[in-house]
Amino acid sequence: xxxxxxxxxxxxxxxxxxxxxxxxxxxxxxxxxxxxxxxxxxxxxxxxxxxxxxxxxxxxxxxxxxxxxxxxxxxxxxxxxxxxxxxxxxxxxxxxxxxxxxxxxxxxxxxxxxxxxxxxxxxxxxxxxxxxxxxxxxxxxxxxxxxxxxxxxxxxxxxxxxxxxxxxxxxxxxxxxxxxxxxxxxxxxxxxxxxxxxxxxxxxxxxxxxxxxxxxxxxxxxxxxxxxxxxxxxxxxxxxxxxxxxxxxxxxxxxxxxxxxxxxxxxxxxxxxxxxxxxxxxxxxxxxxxxxxxxxxxxxxxxxxxxxxxxxxxxxxxxxx
Amino acid sequence: xxxxxxxxxxxxxxxxxxxxxxxxxxxxxxxxxxxxxxxxxxxxxxxxxxxxxxxxxxxxxxxxxxxxxxxxxxxxxxxxxxxxxxxxxxxxxxxxxxxxxxxxxxxxxxxxxxxxxxxxxxxxxxxxxxxxxxxxxxxxxxxxxxxxxxxxxxxxxxxxxxxxxxxxxxxxxxxxxxxxxxxxxxxxxxxxxxxxxxxxxxxxxxxxxxxxxxxxxxxxxxxxxxxxxxxxxxxxxxxxxxxxxxxx
Numbered sequence: 365x366x367x368x369x370x371x372x373x374x375x376x377x378x379x380x381x382x383x384x385x386x387x388x389x390x391x392x393x394x395x396x397x398x399x400x401x402x403x404x405x406x407x408x409x410x411x412x413x414x415x416x417x418x419x420x421x422x423x424x425x426x427x428x429x430x431x432x433x434x435x436x437x438x439x440x441x442x443x444x445x446x447x448x449x450x451x452x453x454x455x456x457x458x459x460x461x462x463x464x465x466x467x468x469x470x471x472x473x474x475x476x477x478x479x480x481x482x483x484x485x486x487x488x489x490x491x492x493x494x495x496x497x498x499x500x501x502x503x504x505x506x507x508x509x510x511x512x513x514x515x516x517x518x519x520x521x522x523x524x525x526x527x528x529x530x531x532x533x534x535x536x537x538x539x540x541x542x543x544x545x546x547x548x549x550x551x552x553x554x555x556x557x558x559x560x561x562x563x564x565x566x567x568x569x570x571x572x573x574x575x576x577x578x579x580x581x582x583x584x585x586x587x588x589x590x591x592x593x594x595x596x597x598x599x600x601x602x603x604x605x606x607x608x609x610x611x612x613x614x615x616x617x618x619x620x621x622x623x624x625x626x627x628x629x630x631x632x633x634x635x636x637x638x639x640x641x642x643x644x645x646x647x648x649x650x651x652x653x654x655x656x657x658x659x660x661x662x663x664x665x666x667x668x669x670x671x672x673x674x675x676x677x678x679x680x681x682x683x684x685x
Numbered sequence: 686x687x688x689x690x691x692x693x694x695x696x697x698x699x700x701x702x703x704x705x706x707x708x709x710x711x712x713x714x715x716x717x718x719x720x721x722x723x724x725x726x727x728x729x730x731x732x733x734x735x736x737x738x739x740x741x742x743x744x745x746x747x748x749x750x751x752x753x754x755x756x757x758x759x760x761x762x763x764x765x766x767x768x769x770x771x772x773x774x775x776x777x778x779x780x781x782x783x784x785x786x787x788x789x790x791x792x793x794x795x796x797x798x799x800x801x802x803x804x805x806x807x808x809x810x811x812x813x814x815x816x817x818x819x820x821x822x823x824x825x826x827x828x829x830x831x832x833x834x835x836x837x838x839x840x841x842x843x844x845x846x847x848x849x850x851x852x853x854x855x856x857x858x859x860x861x862x863x864x865x866x867x868x869x870x871x872x873x874x875x876x877x878x879x880x881x882x883x884x885x886x887x888x889x890x891x892x893x894x895x896x897x898x899x900x901x902x903x904x905x906x907x908x909x910x911x912x913x914x915x916x917x918x919x920x921x922x923x924x925x926x927x928x929x930x931x932x933x
Contacts, residue, residue, distance in 0.1 A: 553793045553802045560790050563779045570741065570773070572765030572794045572847065 370683040377684075378547055381630060382540045389532045397532055399644065403636050404535040405597045406620070408542045410632030412589030413617035418627035419550055420582045421562030425480050425614050426487030429467070430587040432494065432609035433460040434594025439604030440500065442514075443507045449516045449525065453595050460591020461584055463490075468583035472576060484614065491609040506605025514602055531600050538596050539633075542589050547629050549585070550685055558582055559627070590617075623664065625674030629685050634672050690753045692717045692851060692881050693738060698747035699905075700733055707733040709905040710747070715851070720873065720882045722896035724889075724916075726925065730905040731885045732774055735853050738883075739771040740764040766798055768850035772840045772857065774885070780829025787828050787839055788814050791846035814846035818872060834865045845876065852876060853883045858891055870894055901925070 388400060409431050416422045437459025441447040447455070471482045495503045514525040525531055549555050557578050561568050569575050598604045607613075616639075617632075624635025642660055646653035668675040677684040693715040700708040708730045715721055723731050736742040738749060740761030748757045751767055759767070779787050792810035796802045815821045818838040823831065828839060837857060844852050854873070858866050866888070873882060873895055886892045892899060892913075899916045901908045903925045909916060916922055 553797065556786065556790065556793065560779055560782065560786075563781055564777060566741075567773070567777045567779065568790070569761050570739065570765060570771050570777075571791055571843065572762050572798075573790075574760075574762050 373683060374547070374551075374685055378543060378629065381633075382536070382543070385536055385539070389529060389536070394528065397528055399640060401528070401532045401535045401600065402597075403633075403640050404532075404539040405593050405600065406616075407633040407636040408539050408596070409590050409593035410617045410620040410624070410636050411542050411546050411629075412586045412593065414621045414626065414628075414632050415546065415549070415558075415589065416582055416586040417618065418621055418625075418631070419555065419562065420558045420579060422579065422582070423480050423618075424471075424483040425611075425618070426467070426471075426483030426485075426490075427586075427590055427617055428609050428611065428613035429487040429490035430460045430464055430590035431594035431597075431613055431617075432490060432606075433463045433587075434591030434596075435598040435604050435608050436494065436501065436594075437591065438595035439507060439509060439598040442509055442599070443604070444500065446513070449514060449599055453592075453599060456595025456598070457588055457592050460594065461588045464584045464587020464591075465580075468580045468587075472579050472583065484611070487609070487611070487614055491606060491611070494606040494609050501604075501606065504606050506603055506607070509598065509602040509604065511602070514599060525600050526602065535596065535600060538592060542592065543629065543633075546589075547685060550627075550629060554578070554581075622671055623661070625671030625677065628671070628673040628677060631671055631673040638672070689716060691715055691750075692719075692752065693883075694750045694753070695738070696748045696750075698734075698737055698749060699745045700730075700737055700742060701745045706905045708737060708744075711902075711905075711907055713900065713907065715881060715883060717850075717881055718877070719897055720877050720884065720895050721898050721900060722884045722886050722892040723900045723902060724886065724892060725902035725908070729902040731902055732855055733905075734902065735771065735855060735883060735885060739769050739853055741771065765794075765847065765849075769853065770844040770847045770849035770851070771853045772844045772855060774855035774859070776833070776836045776840055778828045778836055778839055778843070780827070782828060783824065784815065784820060784826050784828050784831065784839060785811055785824040788842050788846050791843045795847055810846060814842045817845060817875065818842040819868070834861050837861060838869075841872070849880055851881045851883060853885075855885045856887060857884070858886065858888050866891060 389397065392400060413427050416424055434456040438452040438456030441452045441455055442449070467483070467486050471479055471486065474482050494501050501507065511524060511526050516523040523530055525534065557573060561575055561578060565575055594608070620635035620639055621632055622635070623638055624631030624633065642657055643653065646656040650656070670678055673684060691714040695711055695713045698708060698711045699706070711734060723734065725731050733742060737744050740759060744757065748755055750756065751769065756764060756767065788811045789807055792807055792814065793802050796806055812821065815824060818841055820835060820838055820842060823835065828836065831839060837860070841854070841857065858869055861869060870891060876882060884895065896913065898911065899913060900910045901916060901922050908925055909919045909922050
């Protein structure tokens with residue numbers, strides 16, 4: 365893990381994946397490019413979740429609130445105040461980070477199952493709040509951000525976020541930035557600290573680590589990544605609704621991360637992509653597609669108990685970060 | 686007693702668990718550079734007492750000072766930074782991480798305190814700590830796959846890599862073979878050149894060979910304190926401990 369030789373290999377792999385995704389913008393058919401845009405943004409959400417769940421070992425069932433904080437933090441100012449896209453993207457991230465700090469301080473007083481329940485309850489409060497302020501959020505129906513609201517014009521350049529290629533490239537930029545940040549993070553001393561907290565918290569305390577502070581930092585970083593995904597999602601796809609704050613969106617990132625491989629840098633992308641396409645594919649055959657999805661997931665867990673990349677790492681490629 | 690400020694000084698230190706007085710009104714001083722052994726029958730409060738010193742457990746009353754500064758309220762992780770390292774009675778390592786990473790966590794903590802972590806310094810620190818306990822060739826093994834005796838040594842290496850001023854060893858020779866114990870005694874002598882060692886130990890030959898001074902605990906109190914000869918000759922100690930529950 366400290367070997368310098370594996371360094372080049374690891375960076376080559378990650379940059380290679382980003383290059384492939386960039387190439388995909390020019391070769392993918394329109395429909396699939398649209399799917400990939402969504403997947404890239406949601407995979408960013410999953411990466412944020414993975415930092416906390418996979419690396420730090422904290423199972424949260426409330427991450428929809430961080431995604432939705434980004435979504436609303438960006439969407440509301442655009443819709444109601446006519447703020448520009450870059451500025452509201454910033455407020456979205458800020459909203460998620462602030463929320464994560466507050467929730468972290470409160471929820472980290474608990475561990476294990478209690479942490480799960482507490483985060484879930486906070487997320488429910490957030491969800492109900494979005495419904496309560498229907499005047500502003502229009503609840504489940506949501507707000508549609510018009511094309512005009514989603515245009516960036518720095519120095520007269522008219523960049524419309526509803527253009528498929530622009531949208532894809534922005535989604536890819538966000539994904540790549542978070543992926544490379546995650547890679548640096550998990551290979552840094554702080555990353556090693558988080559993994560060790562997951563493995564043996566008491567020992568870490570007795571090695572002189574401020575465990576609470578490390579975990580809080582992880583929650584805030586996770587919240588920032590998830591909020592950046594939420595803000596991008598609202599701005600790129602032009603819709604901001606309460607559905608994204610519901611429990612479903614707390615469970616989905618867990619599922620994506622487990623499928624792709626918890627505590628792997630690329631697992632969230634693989635898991636999210638896999639889940640999207642298996643639903644897409646099976647729903648073409650039958651209306652009972654969830655049955656097929658269920659069977660596929662069971663088979664996957666049977667043969668890839670640590671998720672796709674997690675198992676690949678365990679059996680073949682030990683150097684995968 | 687010399688006029689030096691003691692490294693550790695406790696006053697009327699107590700810890701009660703409900704009605705159980707695990708540690709009761711202990712006054713204890715430890716001079717810098719000492720190798721001190723704490724002995725006593727099972728349940729005498731030895732582990733609780735050292736846990737109070739390293740901060741794993743909060744005291745019910747009394748005070749603890751390090752270099753004359755009160756640390757009674759200092760959280761455990763800050764006491765480690767102040768130089769108190771604890772190795773667990775029940776081996777506590779990171780079984781799913783490599784031996785290298787286990788020790789790297791200690792070295793990294795020390796380097797972080799001083800500034801920032803440089804990869805070269807980290808590697809050197811890990812190699813040095815592993816070499817001292819004789820595990821240099823196991824760096825890339827998963828810690829959980831080590832033999833039990835080696836896991837104990839890894840635990841000591843993690844303590845050493847912190848470069849502590851006080852190293853607390855809680856029954857370090859438990860479960861080790863005779864050969865391993867010999868090596869261990871040599872290692873502790875080596876460590877004692879740079880750090881003060883506080884040792885809880887059941888194995889009497891080990892205690893007699895290593896400790897310059899012995900503290901005997903019974904029912905949460907200090908029963909006697911002195912050199913190996915004094916302790917051997919002490920009637921109360923013989924009755925409470927050596928005469929009955931002698932093991933090892």
